[in-house]
Amino acid sequence: xxxxAPDRITYTDGHSFCPGCGHGTAIRLxxxxxxxxxxxxxxxxxxxxxxxxxxxxxxxxxxxxxxHGRPVPTAVGVKMVRxxxxxxxxxxxGAAYSIGLAETxxxxxxxxNIVVIxxxxxxxxxxxGQMSPTTLQGQVTTSSPNGKNMESGGATLDVxxxxxxxxxxxxxxxxxxxxxxxxxxxxxIKKAMEKQLNQEGFSLVELLSPCPTNWKxxxxxxxxxxxxxxxxxxxVGEFIGKEGEQV
Amino acid sequence: xxxxVLHTQRCxxxxxxIRECPKKAxxxxxxxxxxxxxxxxxxxxxxxxxxxxxxxxxxxxxxIHREETT
Numbered sequence: 647x648x649x650x651a652p653d654r655i656t657y658t659d660g661h662s663f664c665p666g667c668g669h670g671t672a673i674r675l676x677x678x679x680x681x682x683x684x685x686x687x688x689x690x691x692x693x694x695x696x697x698x699x700x701x702x703x704x705x706x707x708x709x710x711x712x713x714h715g716r717p718v719p720t721a722v723g724v725k726m727v728r729x730x731x732x733x734x735x736x737x738x739x740g741a742a743y744s745i746g747l748a749e750t751x752x753x754x755x756x757x758x759n760i761v762v763i764x765x766x767x768x769x770x771x772x773x774x775g776q777m778s779p780t781t782l783q784g785q786v787t788t789s790s791p792n793g794k795n796m797e798s799g800g801a802t803l804d805v806x807x808x809x810x811x812x813x814x815x816x817x818x819x820x821x822x823x824x825x826x827x828x829x830x831x832x833x834x835i836k837k838a839m840e841k842q843l844n845q846e847g848f849s850l851v852e853l854l855s856p857c858p859t860n861w862k863x864x865x866x867x868x869x870x871x872x873x874x875x876x877x878x879x880x881x882v883g884e885f886i887g888k889e890g891e892q893v
Numbered sequence: 894x895x896x897x898v899l900h901t902q903r904c905x906x907x908x909x910x911i912r913e914c915p916k917k918a919x920x921x922x923x924x925x926x927x928x929x930x931x932x933x934x935x936x937x938x939x940x941x942x943x944x945x946x947x948x949x950x951x952x953x954x955x956x957i958h959r960e961e962t963t
Binding site: 647648649650656659661664667668671829858865 | 900902903905906907909912944945947948949951952956957959
């Protein structure tokens with residue numbers, strides 16, 4: 647038996663994410679799920695601009711790059727005209743929870759039958775590590791050099807908590823910090839795709855991800871930071887639609 | 894057991910595999926790839942092909958070949 651990353655994500659022989667970035671792992675998890683569910687040929691993926699848009703150079707799936715922050719409404723449109731094909735939106739927290747927050751919430755409100763994968767690294771990554779709505783209190787970023795606080799940065803937005811009271815098919819949060827959590831995150835993505843195939847509606851899986859470059863930490867320190875600190879603010883697990891196989 | 898095949902040209906030296914390997918079978922090799930990162934090497938005597946390194950590697954460096962057991 648051979649365990650290796652799907653050929654559809656390794657044909658370029660390497661992506662251009664920073665060392666230790668969670669995007670690389672997240673892309674592989676999506677690739678593995680599409681391979682296992684035999685959806686590689688039919689799936690349509692909608693990406694964002696910035697780091698969340700870079701998978702378009704890395705993988706071989708039918709892919710659309712939407713306007714910044716708008717992969718979710720674009721995915722909804724794709725699903726409307728291609729209702730029989732699996733549609734997945736992949737974007738960062740800056741896009742899903744800040745620039746495109748309205749679209750994310752309204753798509754959940756309508757319970758659109760799409761899967762949304764949000765990579766939450768608590769900063770705006772590609773633009774230089776500025777504070778985002780998900781930045782933790784006290785976190786140092788380029789736009790909160792003394793640490794984020796209520797006066798200058800406002801509260802930390804937990805969109806999973808916000809969505810947990812809504813009538814959607816599936817809601818889960820995983821963490822890219824160690825093998826056990828990464829394996830769980832894959833199961834969450836797989837469950838979300840299965841919900842879409844069963845016509846159950848809107849699924850959102852958030853992945854807490856390291857951003858070693860902008861957190862100014864080594865990849866190993868980032869993993870500790872997620873485990874010790876970030877998951878205490880953003881708890882991991884399944885929040886809606888957890889019936890079925892125990893994850 | 895099995896073995897690990899390395900695609901070191903993809904390695905970016907994050908060393909998450911070294912951190913997570915339960916057998917401590919992975920170490921830095923002292924060799925840089927074309928991108929300039931010091932890549933990893935695997936001690937075949939210690940490796941049990943558990944695949945933990947594959948799971949945590951963000952750069953698809955490791956490929957696990959397990960012998961079939963009946």
